[in-house]
Amino acid sequence: MMTGKPFNVLVLCTGNSARSILGEALFNHLGQGRVRAFSAGSKPKGVPHPGALRLLARRGIDTTLFRSKSWDEFSGSDAPPIDLAITVCGNAAGELCPVFIGSPLKAHWGLPDPGDATGSEAEVDAAFEETWRLLEMRVRAFLALDRAAMDKASMQTALAEIGAMEGAA
Known part of the structure; x- marks a missing residue:
């Protein structure tokens, strides 16, 4: 419901x-208020990558609101309840995540x-554009789901299928 x-x-x-x-940017931009996204890391670098900021500005x-932050910010009693936690890198997928309020889907x-891209700024920007394309495909697939008609098991299956889309690492 x-x-x-x-x-x-x-x-x-x-x-x-x-x-x-x-x-985070894609979910908030495409979700149009139906989804509220946050991002975090286990070992935050402290600042967003300049390539990410350039891509967002081009879009x-x-x-100004994006910052590199610890996932611990989302495990306290004052944190927003998380409905879905998505790992987008192999390292984070293998790490022991903190317990998030709300027992989210994963x-x-x-x-x-x-x-990790090297080369000229244009070559680095091209790597960020490709990641944007692959993430956008996944976010759009997620937003197209009829979540109201899905139980937790079918939602987990759909999330796994989205994760296996083109470009999966």
Whole structure:
């Protein structure tokens, strides 16, 4: 059953500087209030990757609110309840996550790290664009789900299928 409250998604990666930042932005941008997304990392780098910020700026998304933060911010009693926790890198998928309020669904949507790209700024930006494309495909697939008609098991299956889409790492 759908309620008026947004579905809270937490996108996790080790450094919370690239993929998870892009995932947060995509969910919030495409979710149009139906979804509220956050991002965090187990070992946050402290700042978003410049390539991520350049991509968001090119997309017309305000970058001032994005920051690299610890997933511990989402495990306390004052944290928003998380409905879905998605890992987007292999390291975070294998780490022991903190307990999040609300016993969220969990999914792994692993993608190569565009932050590892080397070369010119244009080459790095191309890696971020590809990650954006792959994440956008997944976020759109998620938003197309009829969550109100799905039980937890069918939702977990759908999340796994989305995670196995093109580009899965």
